Amino acid sequence: MKGGAFFILAIFLLHSSFLVHSQYLDSCDNNVINFNEYTSFDTTAMACQVVWEKESFTLRYAKAGIGLWSFLLSAYNRNSWIAMAFSTNNEMIGSSAMVGWMYLNGTSKVLQYDLKGKDSKSVLPDKGNLTVIANSSSLFVQSDRMYMAFQLSTPQPLTNLLYAIGPFILPTENDGLKLSMHRTYISTTMDFETGLSHTQASPFTGLRKTHGALNMIGWGIFMPIGAIVARYFRHLDPVWFYTHTTVQILGFLFGVVGFMLGFVVEGFIKAEVTYHKNIGITILIISCFQVLALLVRPQKKMKIRKYWNWYHHNAGRILIVLIISNIFYGVRLGMEGPSWYGTYAAIVAIMFVTAIVLEVRLRRQR
Incomplete structure (x- = not known):
């Protein structure tokens, strides 16, 4: 009975997590937003695209001038870092990423990282190929969503974009602001002229x-x-x-x-x-x-x-x-996401409950 109750509770919690996801999805339906008090650039006239629906990532961007581009990335606040990387070959290695997070005390950081490898020693803070406009980077939280803003000096941004969510352990000055391995990520391409984005499937x-x-x-x-x-x-x-x-x-x-x-x-x-x-x-x-x-x-x-x-x-x-x-x-x-977790968790729960029932029967027979 306890095993069955645990299984029902697990399904309820999994369902609730999807409700939380959908509740805070930034869908671009109301694209006219004004966060100018938190950013150094105008956010009221930006193109908007949901770039990672599964993890509720929404990207707003605008060409703010000759060789100047503004970006505002939003995601559900998981108390983790979020990242947006610009790549020449759709791979993490060799790309440069803007990474932002907020500490529990309310202070935040947005840094550029040079992704030279997959281990933390090869991910270098305050390095990279992006020309970030001084004092343009900021990160703030509104209505349980995290917003990372920054501006780049470039004639045209790279169209191969990667997005990632970090672990619950945030980088600190004591550990050299090193990034731990992301929890999940996605590789996409973005057409900044049409505003269309699509996921790049990994060949493996x-x-x-x-x-x-x-x-x-x-x-x-x-x-x-x-x-x-x-x-x-x-x-x-x-x-x-x-x-x-x-x-x-x-x-x-x-x-x-x-x-x-x-x-x-x-x-x-x-x-x-x-x-x-x-x-x-x-x-x-x-x-x-x-x-x-x-x-x-x-x-x-x-x-x-x-x-x-x-x-x-x-x-x-x-x-x-x-x-x-x-x-x-x-x-x-x-x-692989909650579908794999949920499927195997359900199978394990069924086998576990079955074993308990059979064990009770065996002990009674003995």
Whole structure:
């Protein structure tokens, strides 16, 4: 009952998050806004475009003079930094970004960053190729939305634009204003003449999603189901054993293919996923030993069988904990959004509630 209530609560909270998103969406319907008291330039006659609907990013811009462009980026205030990068090749590396955030005490910062790499040491504050007009940058919050304003001196802004949302840890002077890895990002192109913006799909998105789906199905679904069969259906001998073995081997095969694809994805996009990869390697090693354990399984009458059972059962429990943790971690790294989180969370909740019901039944029978 408690598990079911938790599942209903999780669905409610997920639904509520979408309501919050839509509630504070800046849709450009009322494009005439006046934030002149917060900015050094006029904001009442700017073109407007929703550039990232999923994360409620809206961009307003205007050509304010010869070689002068004004920008006003708004997003729902998540107490994180927001970023807008200008790129020559639609990639983060090599681009220059305007990044802004507000501290809890109400002070704010807007800085240019030179994105020379994906690690924080290669993201340099107060550097970059953008010519930012002095004293034009500002950041303020209105009606639960964060607004970042700045002006650039350029004949024509680059049309390849990237937007990102940072983690909840804000940069500080003590750590050299270094940026931690973003929570999510999007790559777009903008036609400043027509005002049209569209998302650029990554060529490796399909490969990354296949990697995630195979691991989720193989490690994250088949393996726990196999464990449930082994623990709660032993009275159906020998059907439980062959079912358990078949499901675990299928999960292992799916997982191995997904594991190999992970290295392919890492090589293509140069992702920094050290912890995720190391946990994945640990999962594969334990799984290999679990499969090999079937080949050396002692007979029931042998004294050593109880030690084999102890190892096999506890290794399986550790394996399931690592698998579920790494899948959620991988979804976060892949920035797949709430649909992947919600789907797998629902599957885990169903398996968990099922295990509780079967465990209660098993204990009553004993």
